[in-house]
Amino acid sequence: MSTNIGIDLGSSKTILFSGSNIVLEEPSVAIVDTDTWEPLYFGEKAFKMVGRTSEYYTAVFPIEYGVIADYGVAEQMVRYFMRKAFGNRILKPKVIVTVPSGVTSVQHRWAAKAVEASGARNVLTIESPIAAAIGLGIDFSKPRGNMIIDIGAGTTDIAVISMGGIATCDSARVASSDFDNAIIRHIRKEHNMQIGLQSAQNIKKQIGSVVPRPIEIAIQAKGSNLFTGMPQIFEVTSSEIYEALKEPALNICKAIQAVLEKTEPDLVSDILQDGIMLTGGGALIYGMEQLLSEYLGARVTIAPDPLHSVVKGAITALKNPELLKNGNYRLRSIQDLIIE
Ligand SMILES: Nc1ncnc2c1ncn2[C@@H]1O[C@H](COP(=O)(O)OP(=O)(O)OP(=O)(O)O)[C@@H](O)[C@H]1O
Numbered sequence: 001m002s003t004n005i006g007i008d009l010g011s012s013k014t015i016l017f018s019g020s021n022i023v024l025e026e027p028s029v030a031i032v033d034t035d036t037w038e039p040l041y042f043g044e045k046a047f048k049m050v051g052r053t054s055e056y057y058t059a060v061f062p063i064e065y066g067v068i069a070d071y072g073v074a075e076q077m078v079r080y081f082m083r084k085a086f087g088n089r090i091l092k093p094k095v096i097v098t099v100p101s102g103v104t105s106v107q108h109r110w111a112a113k114a115v116e117a118s119g120a121r122n123v124l125t126i127e128s129p130i131a132a133a134i135g136l137g138i139d140f141s142k143p144r145g146n147m148i149i150d151i152g153a154g155t156t157d158i159a160v161i162s163m164g165g166i167a168t169c170d171s172a173r174v175a176s177s178d179f180d181n182a183i184i185r186h187i188r189k190e191h192n193m194q195i196g197l198q199s200a201q202n203i204k205k206q207i208g209s210v211v212p213r214p215i216e217i218a219i220q221a222k223g224s225n226l227f228t229g230m231p232q233i234f235e236v237t238s239s240e241i242y243e244a245l246k247e248p249a250l251n252i253c254k255a256i257q258a259v260l261e262k263t264e265p266d267l268v269s270d271i272l273q274d275g276i277m278l279t280g281g282g283a284l285i286y287g288m289e290q291l292l293s294e295y296l297g298a299r300v301t302i303a304p305d306p307l308h309s310v311v312k313g314a315i316t317a318l319k320n321p322e323l324l325k326n327g328n329y330r331l332r333s334i335q336d337l338i339i340e
């Protein structure tokens with residue numbers, strides 16, 4: 001019996017979905033041998049080593065901005081995840097893998113190839129906003145504009161969909177990992193401390209915001225003093241982090257505005273009437289809905305379970321191809337993507 005599998009190959013996380021369950025959710029990272037570039041550890045185990053490697057090992061995030069940046073490592077990482085989730089239990093699964101909207105067919109093909117190498121029989125690609133829309137039960141077969149924004153780690157995937165396809169889109173290279181980098185830079189500059197990626201993400205999730213918080217909160221963070229090199233505990237407040245996140249947050253707003261500016265006015269007026277749907281982990285930062293709705297002048301709603309709506313929608317599309325039938329959107333297979 002063949003199994004249907006949905007894969008969200010994200011810049012920060014890979015999610016595997018099968019049946020009606022998430023069967024694996026791990027960081028998209030590998031630790032490789034610096035000399036041979038041979039991957040040694042993947043996922044959770046590798047993530048714990050990020051920022052803690054010696055010169056003999058390098059941490060590689062093979063998916064950057066939602067597309068494959070290191071094909072060899074990506075292929076082995078997917079193979080490891082498939083084996084970890086399913087062992088040898090499945091025979092030639094049918095797989096759908098998500099890619100950002102508006103990327104080239106070469107990038108679709110690489111994503112599909114990386115998955116095919118792990119033994120899949122039939123691999124299809126779907127653009128994330130289309131998958132999210134299907135997962136959310138949005139009927140986009142009608143001539144009416146819907147805006148879906150997937151704020152991931154590496155990209156903010158912005159799409160206006162109507163009549164079964166994408167009308168305008170952009171996969172903007174500003175997203176939640178820019179918040180992490182802004183926090184690291186701010187702590188360096190203002191506290192003279194070096195912090196790692198995991199601490200930056202903790203600060204972002206616990207006290208980060210893109211609108212001012214009504215009540216200031218503070219947490220203790222750990223870093224190493226830039227002058228002495230010694231580990232030190234220091235206090236960080238929500239208002240200083242808000243200041244540090246202003247710029248990347250504004251860049252996300254501008255990227256969305258730019259897509260609206262190139263969208264037909266009638267579609268824009270539909271969106272202003274019906275509102276915008278947000279998904280992706282980046283949507284979870286405190287105040288994102290409020291910031292976007294104030295900047296764009298439209299109602300903004302966060303999808304239920306925003307971290308998983310893309311992969312859930314992808315598998316729904318794989319199981320119910322008739323959902324795409326009314327429009328011009330076609331799932332693409334490796335054969336469709338062969339370059340002439
Ligand atoms: N509660 C939270 N508050 C703030 N940020 C969060 C929260 N939960 C997750 N994130 C951030 O969301 C990002 C991950 O989102 P997601 O899983 O949608 O990205 P991805 O699919 O891996 O990336 P991309 O779609 O860009 O390839 C990470 O940067 C993570 O730190």
Ligand SMILES: [Mg+2]
Nearest residue numbers: 010011152280
């Ligand atoms: Mg994503």
